[in-house]
Amino acid sequence: MARQTTERGKEFLSSFEGVVLKAYPDPGTGKAPWTIGVGHTAAAGAPVVVKGMVITHATAMDILSRDLVVFESWLNKLVKVEITQAQFDALASLIFNIGPGNFQKSSVLRLLNKGDKLGAAAAFASWNKAAGKVMSGLVRRRAAERTLFETGYYGSAIAANDDETVGVVMASGSPHPEGVRALQADLISLGLLPVGDDDGDFGRETEAAVRAFQLKHALTVDGRAGPATRSAMAAALKKAAKPIAVAMFPLRDQPLDLPAAA
CATH class of the missing domain: 1.10.101.10 (PGBD-like superfamily/PGBD)
Structure with missing residues (x-):
């Protein structure tokens, strides 16, 4: 049976991505594409995001669930070995952040499919750069994902979110x-x-x-x-x-x- 990200996994992921409940514009244009929720734009499918749009945290999580389907599909297709649900959630957070193309060629996937789960866990740390620069925020995220992958511990990153901008x-x-x-x-x-x-x-x-x-x-x-x-x-x-x-x-x-x- 194809796996899906758990509710705890979605909260884990969104604690790093941020949850924005009022639409905000592209920084380069100040206009479209507008973004809302957990990085959702109209390019990902419904709903179409427009200026002035406001949603609740529950709606943001519903949208995230729909957006995650494509990433979950990639995981279910690419991962050839048995993994736990916590490991799937950790991989969902990683692929959502780095994209299916990068994940497909990653040492995380290569080592995992060879049966080397410890090596795969250690390889999370290599995805710690933005524009070629090591970012401490990504270092922390990769460490949390590795911990989740290795131990099943979702950590303190999951906050008690309510209907306000978080992140x-x-x-x-x-x-x-x-x-x-x-x-x-x-x-x-x-x-x-x-x-x-x-x-x-x-x-x-x-x-x-x-x-x-x-x-x-x-x-x-x-x-x-x-x-x-x-x-x-x-x-x-x-x-x-x-x-x-x-x-x-x-x-x-x-x-x-x-x-x-x-």
Whole structure:
């Protein structure tokens, strides 16, 4: 019988991909293709994502289930040995992130089909780069996937999600100064913070700058820099021919170099 990703597996995957409940635009155009849920665009099938679209977390998981069918099909076709459900869930997270083409030629699959499950588990770690650069966010994700594959432990990555934007969100008091500093650099480039205010402290001035940007761009004005806000910031920076420090992330295939609980 063909396997499917479990509910725990979907929560595990989405804890790294992020769940966005309000549609956000392509960072390069500020328009289509619009993205919602767990990286869903109209290219993946229904529903068609349009500006202003809002969904619940439950709907995001339903859409993810449909989007996962194609990846699950690839796994069921390519994996030739018996694996546990936890191992399937770990592989589903990997193939969703790196794509079927990369997975098909990966040492993870080659070693697994040779019966070397320990070698396959160790090979997860090789998929830790974006644009040729090792990303600590991908290092953490691969380590969690390897742990799930080897032990069946889904870990603390699964959060108690409710109907709000979740994923990598920076907000007042964020304990990750490296990410906040990059966000502040983008806000300075947009003229919303004074030059020199990139101190890594998400305080009242930074929150006010985020709110000002959200108000100007018809976003939810909550002072929280989540994927939708940063996507709009990326589009604004690109239009102004300004460098982008962090605003573009995390979008599909562009992991943010921050812990997922930022």
